[in-house]
Every structure is written in structure tokens, then in C-alpha cells.
Amino acid sequence: MATEAIFTSLRLRTSPSLEAFLVTTVDLSDVSLVQTLASVSAELVSCFRSVRFSFQRRNARSLIRKIEVLLVLFEYLSDDSGWDSTAVMCFKELYIFLHRSKLLLQYCAQSSKLWLLLQTPSLSDFFHHLNRDLSNLLDVFPFNSLNLSDDIREQLELLQQQATKSTTLFVDHNEELLRERFYTFLNGFENGEIPNTDELRSFFVEKLGIKDPKSCRDEIEFLEEQISKHDCDDLEPSRSVVNAFVSITRYCMYSLFAFEDGVEWSVVESSKKQRKCLVAEEMVETFTTLPKDFVCSISLSLMKDPVIVSTGQTYDRSSIVRWFEEGYFTCPKTGQKLVDSSCIVPNRALRELITRWCAATEFGESPEEESPVWVMQTRASMAATKATVLILIQHLAGESELAQVVAAREIRLLAKTVRERGELIAEAGAVPHLVKLLKSQNAVVQEQCVTAMLNLSVCECELNKSLFRDENDCLESIVSVLASGLTLEARGNAAATLYCLSTVHEYRKLIANADGCIESLVLLLQNGKPRGRKDAIKALSGIWRDPDNHSKMINSGGVLALVKALADEDEAVAERAVVVLAVVANHSLGAVTIGREESAVAGLIELMRCGTPRGKENAVATLLHLCVNGGAVVVEKVVRAPALTGLTEKVLRTGTDRGKRKATALLGLFLDGCENTAMMRFVNREGGFETHVSLPPISVPVSVL
Numbered sequence: 001m002a003t004e005a006i007f008t009s010l011r012l013r014t015s016p017s018l019e020a021f022l023v024t025t026v027d028l029s030d031v032s033l034v035q036t037l038a039s040v041s042a043e044l045v046s047c048f049r050s051v052r053f054s055f056q057r058r059n060a061r062s063l064i065r066k067i068e069v070l071l072v073l074f075e076y077l078s079d080d081s082g083w084d085s086t087a088v089m090c091f092k093e094l095y096i097f098l099h100r101s102k103l104l105l106q107y108c109a110q111s112s113k114l115w116l117l118l119q120t121p122s123l124s125d126f127f128h129h130l131n132r133d134l135s136n137l138l139d140v141f142p143f144n145s146l147n148l149s150d151d152i153r154e155q156l157e158l159l160q161q162q163a164t165k166s167t168t169l170f171v172d173h174n175e176e177l178l179r180e181r182f183y184t185f186l187n188g189f190e191n192g193e194i195p196n197t198d199e200l201r202s203f204f205v206e207k208l209g210i211k212d213p214k215s216c217r218d219e220i221e222f223l224e225e226q227i228s229k230h231d232c233d234d235l236e237p238s239r240s241v242v243n244a245f246v247s248i249t250r251y252c253m254y255s256l257f258a259f260e261d262g263v264e265w266s267v268v269e270s271s272k273k274q275r276k277c278l279v280a281e282e283m284v285e286t287f288t289t290l291p292k293d294f295v296c297s298i299s300l301s302l303m304k305d306p307v308i309v310s311t312g313q314t315y316d317r318s319s320i321v322r323w324f325e326e327g328y329f330t331c332p333k334t335g336q337k338l339v340d341s342s343c344i345v346p347n348r349a350l351r352e353l354i355t356r357w358c359a360a361t362e363f364g365e366s367p368e369e370e371s372p373v374w375v376m377q378t379r380a381s382m383a384a385t386k387a388t389v390l391i392l393i394q395h396l397a398g399e400s401e402l403a404q405v406v407a408a409r410e411i412r413l414l415a416k417t418v419r420e421r422g423e424l425i426a427e428a429g430a431v432p433h434l435v436k437l438l439k440s441q442n443a444v445v446q447e448q449c450v451t452a453m454l455n456l457s458v459c460e461c462e463l464n465k466s467l468f469r470d471e472n473d474c475l476e477s478i479v480s481v482l483a484s485g486l487t488l489e490a491r492g493n494a495a496a497t498l499y500c501l502s503t504v505h506e507y508r509k510l511i512a513n514a515d516g517c518i519e520s521l522v523l524l525l526q527n528g529k530p531r532g533r534k535d536a537i538k539a540l541s542g543i544w545r546d547p548d549n550h551s552k553m554i555n556s557g558g559v560l561a562l563v564k565a566l567a568d569e570d571e572a573v574a575e576r577a578v579v580v581l582a583v584v585a586n587h588s589l590g591a592v593t594i595g596r597e598e599s600a601v602a603g604l605i606e607l608m609r610c611g612t613p614r615g616k617e618n619a620v621a622t623l624l625h626l627c628v629n630g631g632a633v634v635v636e637k638v639v640r641a642p643a644l645t646g647l648t649e650k651v652l653r654t655g656t657d658r659g660k661r662k663a664t665a666l667l668g669l670f671l672d673g674c675e676n677t678a679m680m681r682f683v684n685r686e687g688g689f690e691t692h693v694s695l696p697p698i699s700v701p702v703s704v705l
Contacts, residue, residue: 033091038074040098041067048105054209055116055175056108059127062166063101066134069159070094076152086142093137101130112222113208114249117182118237120175128169135163178207185248186241189380194387200252216253220246240376247384254391254410294354297333298323301612303354306347311336314347377420385414385421389428396433401442408437408448415455422459431456431467431474438477443486450481451493457500468501475501475514483520491524492532495539502542511542512549518556525561530570537565537573541580550589559584559593566603575615578607582618585625595626595634601641608647616651617659624666639670 044067053060083091104126108116116123138160143153181203188195204210210219223246227239235242296303296316305317311331315323321344323332330337388410395407411430415422430452437449457468468474482494498517501507511517518540525536540558543549553559562584565577581604584590594600607619623644627635638644645667652663 033088033095034074034077037091037094037098038071038078040095040102041071041074044098044102044105045071048109051105051109053108054113055120056123056127056172058172059124059170060105060108063105063127063130066131066159066163067098067101069155070098072155073148073152076148077146084142084145086140087145090137090141097130097134097137104130112219113210114182114219114245115222115226117175117179117208118242118245120171120179122236124169124171131163131166135160138163178203182245186244186380189244189248189383190378192379192383194383197255201256204249204252204256213253213257216249216257220249220253223249240378240381243376244378244381244384247381247388250410251384251388251391254388291357293350294357302358303350306350306354307344308347309344310338314350317344320344382420382424386424386428389414389425389430393428393430393433396430396437401440401445404437404440404445405442405448408434408445408452412448412452412455415452415459422456426456426459426467431471435471435474435477438481441486443490446481446485447487447490447493450478450485450490450497453478454493454497454500457497469504469507469510475510479514479517479520482524483516488529488532491520492528492535495521495524495532495535499535499538499542502539502545505546508543508546509548511539512546512552518543518553518558522557522561525565530573533565533568533570533573534576537562537576537580541583544580544584544590547587550587554589554593559590560597563594563597563600563603566607567599571611571615574603574607575611575618578604578611578615578618578622582621582625585622585629588629588631591626591628591630591634594622595630595637601626601637605641605644605647608651609643613654613656613659617656617662620648620651620655620659620662620666624662624669627666627669645670 045064048060048064051060104123108123111119138156143156148156185195185200185203204216210216223242226235227242227246290302294302296306296319297313298315298319301316303314303316306314307317307320308314309320309331311334313331313333315332320332392407392410395403396411398404411425411434415425434449434453434456437445438453440446440449453468478494478497481490482498483491485491485494498511498521502511521536521539521543525533525540528536540553540562543553543558559581562577562581566574566581568574568577581594581600585594601623604619604623607615611619623638627638630638648663648666651659652667655663
């Protein structure tokens with residue numbers, strides 16, 4: 001982030017203050033100042049003298065040579081002191097110059113080749129401004145006031161002359177030609193003309209040295225990172241143009257490098273996953289319990305959407321927004337007045353850490369993945385993507401399992417982020433090949449294919465869903481993965497796919513009638529991983545939406561499984577289940593079925609006691625629907641529940657708006673008897689209700705646990 005901030009200041013032609021470069025307090029007086037300059041200069045020379053820069057070679061080498069001369073000066077003066085104020089001021093300016101140089105050299109050394117190529121004009125401009133600043137600084141530097149040897153003075157005079165002569169902007173001609181060539185490929189795809197493979201090979205392999213699939217993948221990931229990191233108006237070229245270059249590079253990766261070299265492609269597929277696994281293992285070993293930095297100091301619970309306020313403190317978005325809505329305009333932790341209460345910035349780094357920790361430890365419900373940055377798809381991007389998809393489909397239809405894994409993974413990723421890509425992939429004919437590979441005995445192939453189908457089904461495109469419906473054995477193959485998939489992840493993704501398909505009304509009955517579908521969802525809900533259990537709940541809710549499926553879902557154990565899920569060790573699973581049970585209980589058949597289960601009311605009461613505000617809200621709603629639709633026997637079970645009224649009153653006082661309405665209705669139902677004579681007889685037999693005021697709260701004479 002510091003690098004981007006410095007480059008932004010350079011782009012705006014402003015010079016950041018000295019404090020912007022000081023992470024810790026540094027003594028910048030007399031001897032300590034020059035010793036610090038000598039240390040920083042030596043570090044720069046040591047780190048970058050032997051670096052082979054892909055681009056900006058001449059500018060970088062020229063800058064390093066200038067720093068080497070400055071290093072000689074600093075080492076010569078490191079034991080002296082007592083300089084005048086002008087010299088001290090110049091030394092401080094040199095300190096800033098060195099740090100700006102370090103940032104720029106690091107950026108050129110660590111960035112991807114394609115990104116550096118696209119940034120050729122900007123980077124050349126940055127080097128030019130650094131050189132100009134050094135020239136201006138040397139012009140006013142009081143060399144005569146320093147006790148310099150003739151040799152040192154001569155070197156500084158030469159440095160000053162070189163800096164003065166090189167004040168004109170230098171852009172490497174060969175690099176500029178390469179950049180223009182890259183844009184030629186972009187224009188070709190824009191006009192529907194796919195560049196010749198030999199031309200692409202000459203550019204990527206011979207000119208840029210991108211010689212294997214892993215190098216291509218690294219380039220793609222770096223470009224995608226720039227799209228997500230920069231604001232819309234802070235990226236040159238624009239996001240859509242960079243995205244088009246990503247698509248072109250992806251096409252080149254699959255068109256230039258064959259799958260015969262399995263080692264190279266297996267490295268591409270596994271390296272990123274291995275990095276994530278290593279990070280996850282390290283986090284689990286470091287944090288055996290919930291890290292306090294992951295907990296919101298307002299809600300005292302795990303943050304799902306951490307944001308930073310103007311004081312630098314981080315809170316969960318929902319908690320701090322509620323804090324502001326209640327009229328508080330100070331920082332909850334520090335008590336400082338917030339400059340702008342509406343200015344909250346996502347803490348993406350912390351969100352990523354929380355997500356990885358939750359995934360590694362399977363703790364609760366991790367934050368949902370942040371929505372990918374929306375980027376307009378240009379004609380060039382779509383043309384390159386289409387050409388890539390056609391290559392991938394050929395590999396799906398081939399015999400190589402490695403090629404199938406790579407192709408399915410890429411289709412999964414392409415369909416994940418952009419709706420237009422999902423439509424394009426389906427239209428290109430990928431669905432039949434994915435369906436066929438669902439029966440693969442290779443666990444990785446199967447998991448990648450079912451996940452690709454999930455991403456295609458998520459796409460809000462009727463064409464994709466109709467292709468699923470019309471494809472022979474498509475639904476049966478998905479259900480087969482759900483029932484006997486080779487990994488729990490594949491089974492969970494199959495359940496999620498069924499849920500997405502159930503958003504189409506005509507599909508719900510087909511899913512419910514698929515042989516063993518509901519029973520397999522029940523098994524997944526009982527034995528799956530937390531995410532798989534949540535996907536099973538969503539799929540069951542989609543099936544229940546069709547009234548014709550109610551009896552089948554009850555007879556197949558779907559409702560019973562949802563009731564048992566109320567006691568799930570994962571709070572997020574239990575709260576997902578109660579959402580669906582509230583809908584099920586809104587139908588008399590569902591309410592009666594839920595009421596027959598002895599654990600149902602107890603599970604709902606426990607959620608009212610220990611659940612989140614949303615969980616309490618849905619628990620009260622479910623109890624209300626049970627009383628209205630479940631008949632006298634169910635009503636009796638509800639009313640006899642220990643501590644029910646006290647917990648309901650608590651929701652009435654502190655719950656969500658919807659929870660308060662449901663709690664009011666439930667208490668009113670008890671008071672009025674809901675025109676249910678059976679309930680009234682029971683209430684009278686138990687001694688009636690005590691009404692302390694004309695409105696709730698109302699107490700019931702039952703024992704409290």
C-alpha cells in the first residue's frame with residue numbers, strides 16, 4: 001500500500017513529507033543522519049546491483065550508479081558533524097530521495113513483466129522525476145561548506161553534470177515497441193482476428209521470456225491483483241483494458257503450451273493451493289483459539305465484514321453502522337470523535353485472514369467471499385475468452401486426466417466471476433463434457449467439474465439452466481455426485497448446484513423426484529462439512545418451495561433432518577436450518593410434522609436463548625407458525641416450553657424489528673387464545689396468564705431453567 005501511495009503522489013506531482021517514509025522514529029540529526037543515509041544507500045546498492053530488471057533496465061542502472069556515488073559521500077562524512085542548516089536540510093531531502101528510489105526499484109524488480117510493459121510511460125516518468133529532484137538538490141547542495149577530498153568533490157561534480165544532462169525523459173525504444181505490439185494483439189481480438197500463434201510465441205516466449213504455463217499464470221494473477229487493488233480512476237490503462245490483456249494472456253497460455261509436459265501444468269494447478277495450505281497450517285498452529293483481533297469490540301463476536309473508521313480502529317460493519325444509527329459519533333474503543341462517521345473503509349487484509357483461519361479451523365461461519373470487482377467486458381476480452389474456452393473444451397473431450405483437470409478448473413474460474421463468461425461457456429458447448437466427467441473416478445476431475453457446473457448454474461441466465469435441463473443425464477449425474485461423490489467438497493457443490501437450479505420453478509419437481517435426491521441431501525446434512533451442510537439446507541429449502549413436493553420431502557426425512565440441524569455444533573448451520581423451518585411451519589402439514597418431533601421446540605427455545613439476533617427472530621417466527629398452523633397438540637407443546645415467555649419478552653425488547661413483530665404476535669396469540677378453544681382450555685387448566693400491564697411484557701407461571 002505504501003508503494004501505491006508514493007506512486008500516487010508522484011502521479012499528482014506532489015512531494016510527500018518526510019514523515020510519510022518513517023515507520024519508526026529516526027534520529028535525523030548530525031552524525032546519526034549521515035550514518036542513516038549511508039546505511040540506506042548501502043542497502044539499496046547491495047539489494048539491486050545484481051538484479052536483472054526485465055524492464056526499465058537503463059533507468060534503474062542509472063539510478064543505482066547515482067546512489068553508489070552518494071554512498072561514497074555518506075561514508076566519507078559518517079564521522080563528521082556540525083553542518084550548517086542548509087546541509088542538514090539537503091541531507092533530509094536526500095533521505096526522502098533514497099526511500100522513493102527504493103520503492104521504485106522494488107516495484108520494478110517485483111512486478112510482473114506484462115504489468116511493467118503496460119506501465120512503461122508511467123515508470124519512465126517516475127524515474128525522470130527522481131532524477132530531476134536529485135539534480136535540483138545537487139544544485140543547492142553546499143559542497144563548499146563540507147570538508148571534502150578532491151576525489152569525492154570530483155565524483156560529485158560528475159554526478160551533478162550527469163543529473164543535469166539526463167533531465168529529459170528517457171523511454172526505452174525497444175520497450176515501447178513491445179508495448180505497442182501488445183496493444184496490436186488487443187486490437188486484433190477487438191476486431192475478431194485471432195493473432196497468429198507464431199507471432200504470439202515470438203512475443204511471449206522469445207521477447208518476454210514467458211516460457212512455461214506457470215510463468216503465464218503468475219502474470220495473469222498479478223494483472224488480476226492490480227484490477228482489484230486500484231480504484232476505477234486510479235489505474236492506467238483502465239480496468240477493462242487490463243482485463244482484456246488478462247484474457248489474451250490466458251488464451252496464450254493454453255494455445256502456446258501443450259499438456260504433454262505434465263510436470264509444468266501440475267505445478268500451475270498445485271502451487272497456489274499449496275501456498276494457501278501452508279498459510280492455513282501456520283495460522284492453525286499460531287492461533288489455537290479465536291484471535292482477539294478477529295473479534296469486533298462492539299458485538300464481541302467474529303467479524304464478518306471488518307471495516308476501518310477514521311481513528312484507525314477496526315469493527316464489524318453491521319456493528320459500527322448500528323452504532324452510528326443510534327446517534328453515537330465517537331470511536332467505541334478510543335472515545336475520539338470521528339471525523340466522518342460515514343467514511344468506513346473495508347479492511348480486506350483482515351477479512352482475508354479471518355476467512356483463511358475459519359476455513360483452516362472450520363470455526364463457525366467465515367465471512368462470505370468478497371464480490372469480485374466488476375469489470376466491463378470488452379469485445380477483445382470476450383473474443384479471447386471464447387477462443388480460450390474452445391481450446392478448453394477440446395481438452396475436456398480428450399483422454400488426458402491432467403488436461404481435463406486443468407480445463408475444468410479454468411472453466412470453473414472463468415464462470416465464477418463474470419456473467420457474460422458463463423453464458424459464453426454454456427453456448428460454446430461445455431455442459432455435455434462437464435456432465436460426462438461427473439462420472440469420472442478421478443476425484444479432482446469430478447470435483448472441478450461439479451464446481452464448474454455450480455458456477456454456471458449460479459449465472460442468472462435462463463439459457464444455462466435450460467441447457468442443464470435439456471442435457472441427457474445431467475440432473476441424474478449431479479444427484480449421483482451428491483449421493484456418492486468422491487469427496488465431501490464435491491457432494492456439497494452438487495447440493496449447491498441443485499439449489500441454484502431449484503430457482504427455476506419447473507426444476508423443483510424434477511429435483512424432488514430424482515431417485516435418492518432428498519435422502520442424499522439428508523445424509524449430507526448429517527455427515528457433511530459445515531459448508532456442505534449449509535448447501536444441503538439450501539437445496540432442501542429450494543425443494544420445499546413447490547407445494548407438490550411437501551409430502552415427499554416429509555416422507556423422505558427432509559423436515560426431520562432440518563429439525564435435528566437445530567442442534568448442530570456449528571451455529572451457522574443451526575441458524576440456516578431455522579430459516580427454512582420458519583417457512584416449513586407456515587404450512588399446516590409442515591407445522592404438524594415439526595411439532596411431532598420432541599426436539600423441535602427445545603431446539604427453537606435454545607436458539608432464542610443463545611442465537612444471534614437473526615436466529616432468535618427466526619426461532620420466534622417458527623414458534624408462531626407452529627401455534628397458528630400446528631393444531632392443539634403442537635400448541636400445547638409450545639406453551640409448556642420452559643422459559644418461553646421470558647425469552648419472547650426479551651426478543652420483544654432487544655430483537656430485530658421483524659423479531660419484535662413476531663414476538664408481539666406470539667404473546668398476543670397466547671393472550672387471546674388465537675380463537676383456539678383447545679389452547680384456551682389448556683391455559684385455564686394451568687392457571688392462566690398474569691398480565692402486569694395492558695401491553696406486553698406478559699408472564700406465564702412456568703419454571704425457569
